[in-house]
Amino acid sequence: MHRQDGTSTMMFYSFYSLLLVSLPIVSAFPAALFTQKTYTTSRPLYSTKSRPAVPSGSSFLPESTLSRIIDNAPNPTEKAKLARDPTNAWTDIYDFADKIRNGELTWEELDGADVDIRLKWVGMLHRRKKNPGTFMMRLKVPNGIVNSSQMRFFADCVSKYPEDVGVIDITTRQNIQMRGVTIETAPDIIDGLHARNLTSFQSALDNVRNVVGSPLAGLDPLELVDTRPLCNALNDLVSMDPLTGLRGNPKWGNLGRKFNIAISGSRDDFAHTHINDIGMQAVKNEGTGEAGFNVVLGGYMSIKRVAESVKTDIWVRGDIESVHGLCDCILEVFRDEGERKDRQKARLMWLVEKYGVEEFGRKIKDMMKERGLETDGWQGQPDDKFERRGLLGVHKQKQEGLNRVGVLVPVGRLSRHEAREIADVADKYSGGEVRLTVEQNVILPNVKDQDVTDLLAEPMFGNDKRLKVKSGNIEGGVVSCTGSQFCGLAMIETKQTAERYALILEGLVACDNTVRIHWTGCPNSCGQVQAADIGLMGCPARKVDPDTGKSMAVPGVNIFVGGTIGENGALQMEPDKKGVLVEEETLIPELVEIIVERFGGRRIGKGGMATSKEWLGLTTK
Numbered sequence: 001m002h003r004q005d006g007t008s009t010m011m012f013y014s015f016y017s018l019l020l021v022s023l024p025i026v027s028a029f030p031a032a033l034f035t036q037k038t039y040t041t042s043r044p045l046y047s048t049k050s051r052p053a054v055p056s057g058s059s060f061l062p063e064s065t066l067s068r069i070i071d072n073a074p075n076p077t078e079k080a081k082l083a084r085d086p087t088n089a090w091t092d093i094y095d096f097a098d099k100i101r102n103g104e105l106t107w108e109e110l111d112g113a114d115v116d117i118r119l120k121w122v123g124m125l126h127r128r129k130k131n132p133g134t135f136m137m138r139l140k141v142p143n144g145i146v147n148s149s150q151m152r153f154f155a156d157c158v159s160k161y162p163e164d165v166g167v168i169d170i171t172t173r174q175n176i177q178m179r180g181v182t183i184e185t186a187p188d189i190i191d192g193l194h195a196r197n198l199t200s201f202q203s204a205l206d207n208v209r210n211v212v213g214s215p216l217a218g219l220d221p222l223e224l225v226d227t228r229p230l231c232n233a234l235n236d237l238v239s240m241d242p243l244t245g246l247r248g249n250p251k252w253g254n255l256g257r258k259f260n261i262a263i264s265g266s267r268d269d270f271a272h273t274h275i276n277d278i279g280m281q282a283v284k285n286e287g288t289g290e291a292g293f294n295v296v297l298g299g300y301m302s303i304k305r306v307a308e309s310v311k312t313d314i315w316v317r318g319d320i321e322s323v324h325g326l327c328d329c330i331l332e333v334f335r336d337e338g339e340r341k342d343r344q345k346a347r348l349m350w351l352v353e354k355y356g357v358e359e360f361g362r363k364i365k366d367m368m369k370e371r372g373l374e375t376d377g378w379q380g381q382p383d384d385k386f387e388r389r390g391l392l393g394v395h396k397q398k399q400e401g402l403n404r405v406g407v408l409v410p411v412g413r414l415s416r417h418e419a420r421e422i423a424d425v426a427d428k429y430s431g432g433e434v435r436l437t438v439e440q441n442v443i444l445p446n447v448k449d450q451d452v453t454d455l456l457a458e459p460m461f462g463n464d465k466r467l468k469v470k471s472g473n474i475e476g477g478v479v480s481c482t483g484s485q486f487c488g489l490a491m492i493e494t495k496q497t498a499e500r501y502a503l504i505l506e507g508l509v510a511c512d513n514t515v516r517i518h519w520t521g522c523p524n525s526c527g528q529v530q531a532a533d534i535g536l537m538g539c540p541a542r543k544v545d546p547d548t549g550k551s552m553a554v555p556g557v558n559i560f561v562g563g564t565i566g567e568n569g570a571l572q573m574e575p576d577k578k579g580v581l582v583e584e585e586t587l588i589p590e591l592v593e594i595i596v597e598r599f600g601g602r603r604i605g606k607g608g609m610a611t612s613k614e615w616l617g618l619t620t621k
Contacts, residue, residue: 056085057253080113123200129488143213143231144174144436148423155419170412199247208238214265221398224282225318256338257346298349312361388566408471411480412440475502477516481527490521491538530571535560
């Protein structure tokens with residue numbers, strides 16, 4: 001049987017599917033499995049703002065997959081998805097907000113699975129441990145391209161909340177996260193996003209995350225494939241219902257785990273394909289000369305395992321139909337056959353290994369062939385020396401008389417005021433366009449030659465401001481996860497610490513090239529420390545209490561050294577040092593030593609912690 005969108009779904013009318021679509025659920029399975037809090041209201045659960053009725057995410061699962069989930073004692077996330085399909089959150093959020101605003105409910109009275117699990121399908125991640133009742137809202141920004149109107153909207157959204165909570169973060173997936181969001185304010189934000197051709201739907205938990213592309217797409221003289229239309233097409237594939245045209249696609253609304261896709265348009269691999277579930281690496285076909293992609297699979301980082309993607313014998317054309325078809329096939333296999341019990345084994349790599357890389361590749365190629373899509377085997381890549389180019393600073397574009405200007409956004413954190421400044425400058429110099437990078441910075445494209453000097457003189461880049469075009473080679477390479485300020489998993493504070501340490505190091509060490517220092521608060525490695533020149537991962541450390549003489553637990557880091565990025569990127573899996581105290585007198589000398597010994601840095605102070613304190617004015621001379 002085929003649905004209107006052309007997808008094969010023979011099990012759509014299966015017994016389990018009908019159970020899961022129906023409300024309430026009448027179950028042949030243990031009642032405890034489907035426990036769901038009910039709400040006494042004066043009106044239906046679905047508000048008048050609701051979308052047309054659509055199938056549930058679970059209805060797209062084969063009967064064998066549903067049986068496997070149920071029979072194997074589902075984990076808490078799968079159990080919550082069975083009890084009430086998380087795609088309902090696309091309408092529930094409006095009802096929850098109305099009832100909270102009308103005093104009928106408080107957020108504390110909502111079902112815990114709604115607050116902490118299902119609302120993630122709206123892109124809302126509850127900060128229960130750090131800021132109860134507030135959420136981080138994650139968006140989808142395909143290829144990391146936004147405009148000035150959208151930047152101002154982000155600023156307006158977080159302006160509803162206190163300045164220390166309502167902030168904007170640029171992420172390592174070229175994406176935007178807004179902090180401080182509440183349930184009662186969320187619908188206006190969601191509607192505003194959709195009115196501006198953005199969405200937060202399906203951006204968290206068991207969904208396809210933001211599709212990463214080249215930040216230089218369309219600007220780069222060395223570009224092989226323009227990734228912009230491909231990222232947009234994939235974004236629509238995974239987050240737009242083809243039947244209604246509305247954001248939220250139930251076909252991909254019940255994956256077994258999160259899923260990352262990255263598309264590289266040049267040899268630089270600005271998208272970091274080697275740490276994504278699907279990575280497409282731009283290369284020409286050796287036989288035809290046509291530009292397309294070698295496909296690598298299975299890269300990911302987690303608390304239990306870090307894996308580099310593996311090469312497959314798959315090459316696809318660099319057109320929308322081929323890229324769309326490739327991802328559709330892989331996602332279908334992952335959704336239907338991937339692990340559903342042990343979430344630590346529910347990433348694509350485990351399924352690829354279960355099949356074997358060659359067999360999995362053959363399966364995907366056969367599926368594509370059945371759908372009329374041609375593929376080829378792995379194509380040889382250039383073997384001449386190639387140096388990955390920088391993104392910060394002023395650089396010529398392929399268009400005569402135009403420049404791209406990369407702006408440092410320290411640790412990716414933007415205040416509402418800084419977001420508005422970027423929007424104003426973009427309107428003035430880059431046609432309103434702003435591009436985000438996986439290094440958590442921004443690029444202003446299409447700046448005219450004659451405007452560069454004026455742009456650099458803008459007050460936004462003043463000496464008293466954080467944003468910079470001319471940054472140091474240490475501060476310009478800093479990447480940071482959220483850290484303990486907002487994340488309950490983080491063992492250390494990262495954002496403020498990383499920004500501060502970068503300034504200290506700029507005063508102590510000179511470097512001819514960028515040294516990439518990544519900070520992550522826990523082993524989940526959202527800060528991607530294994531890919532960094534120097535990676536700092538939060539961990540417990542021990543320190544002797546001077547008063548009691550007893551050893552006590554304090555914040556520390558494990559230090560990774562030697563990860564690489566670019567067309568031959570490789571991860572550093574093991575730390576060089578463990579349990580180093582996150583204290584300036586301990587960690588700063590360690591970092592100075594690594595920069596000098598491993599990355600050609602030169603000491604520019606007298607050395608030692610006393611110099612860094614004096615440089616920052618922390619002690620009285």
